[in-house]
Amino acid sequence: MLNNAFRMFVSASAVATLVAVSPANTYAAETHYPLTFENCGREITFTHAPERTVSIGQSSTEILYLLGLADKVVGTALWLGPVLEGYEEANAAVPRLADNDPSFESVVSTKPDVVTTQFQSQVGPEGVIATSEQFEELGIPVYTSPSDCLGKDNSVGGDGIRHTVFTIELIYREIAELARIFNVQDRGEKLIAELKTREDAAREKIASTNDKVSAVFWFSSPAEGTDPYVAGRNGAPGYIMSVLGIDNIIESNEEWPTVGWETIAKAAPTIIVAGEMERRRYPADDLEYKLRFLKSDPVTKLMPAVQANHIVVMDAQTMNPTIRTIDGIEALADAVESFGLGK
Numbered sequence: 001m002l003n004n005a006f007r008m009f010v011s012a013s014a015v016a017t018l019v020a021v022s023p024a025n026t027y028a029a030e031t032h033y034p035l036t037f038e039n040c041g042r043e044i045t046f047t048h049a050p051e052r053t054v055s056i057g058q059s060s061t062e063i064l065y066l067l068g069l070a071d072k073v074v075g076t077a078l079w080l081g082p083v084l085e086g087y088e089e090a091n092a093a094v095p096r097l098a099d100n101d102p103s104f105e106s107v108v109s110t111k112p113d114v115v116t117t118q119f120q121s122q123v124g125p126e127g128v129i130a131t132s133e134q135f136e137e138l139g140i141p142v143y144t145s146p147s148d149c150l151g152k153d154n155s156v157g158g159d160g161i162r163h164t165v166f167t168i169e170l171i172y173r174e175i176a177e178l179a180r181i182f183n184v185q186d187r188g189e190k191l192i193a194e195l196k197t198r199e200d201a202a203r204e205k206i207a208s209t210n211d212k213v214s215a216v217f218w219f220s221s222p223a224e225g226t227d228p229y230v231a232g233r234n235g236a237p238g239y240i241m242s243v244l245g246i247d248n249i250i251e252s253n254e255e256w257p258t259v260g261w262e263t264i265a266k267a268a269p270t271i272i273v274a275g276e277m278e279r280r281r282y283p284a285d286d287l288e289y290k291l292r293f294l295k296s297d298p299v300t301k302l303m304p305a306v307q308a309n310h311i312v313v314m315d316a317q318t319m320n321p322t323i324r325t326i327d328g329i330e331a332l333a334d335a336v337e338s339f340g341l342g343k
Helices: 004-021 058-066 088-092 104-108 132-136 169-182 185-205 236-244 261-267 287-296 325-338
Strands: 035-039 042-046 053-056 073-077 096-098 114-117 142-144 214-220 271-276 311-315
Touching (some): 035 169, 042 142, 053 058, 058 169, 073 104, 185 236, 185 325, 214 261, 236 325, 271 287, 311 325
Parallel strands (some): 053 114, 073 096, 271 311
Antiparallel strands (some): 035 042
């Protein structure tokens, strides 16, 4: 579980990371092309501000929209749910190449001058769509979200293993780097400042939890009645909980390990966070399935969190290291306050 010493380590690391990648320190100046920098262990070069972008991954796409770059996006893919509120019209004007994984050919056919990818599992060393090198052979640079590679090993398969704790600074880094690539640094700085203000406000809302609250995040399950995919300590939910002073009952470093309900019940989390998504790869992707299971299974229905209805419905996108992680912090803080647990 996350203890005070661990949270102090997270805070110190976050500060150090912010100093290293802060757009005010690094990216404030006008971009001069060609622009070359390291991204996920590879050197990428941009000869001009991109005009035609294919974005694979909902968070990467939404960051581009928030930076005012929707008109530069010619294709998207890999969506878990609806686009950010307020961007419905902009998103409707952008072709969706696939709800999940597009083909290499469909991406190339849009004639992009950059591909942004949220996950290396889609575009990376063993990407199901293609490798970065396949795009680069066609003169198309690939930008990968730092949150999916820094401090993380994706070679083990599945969702990979994080060797260092995720912090929101990795999302700030992505915002700053994309702003630099597209030469819109002022927009990047403004967006980062807004997100920091929101995080601080959520933190203050339940500042007195003092380790009195614990939680488990349930993303999905591979089949009906099987062990659930729950959040390990090093991913985005672990960060959400650490920010709010909430203990994660799951001690694994995996992003989404499977853990038996008997084990979860013995840990007696104060809160159960259930992911809501449009994806239907597994039966438990459906929120209604999750809620029915929790209230009817012989083990879970006796859990104090279920009996007290301390179940928080959260957009599954907030459970990944994404721009929506801030939404997750706010949603959990609001729930803790409404349950009367933050006093």
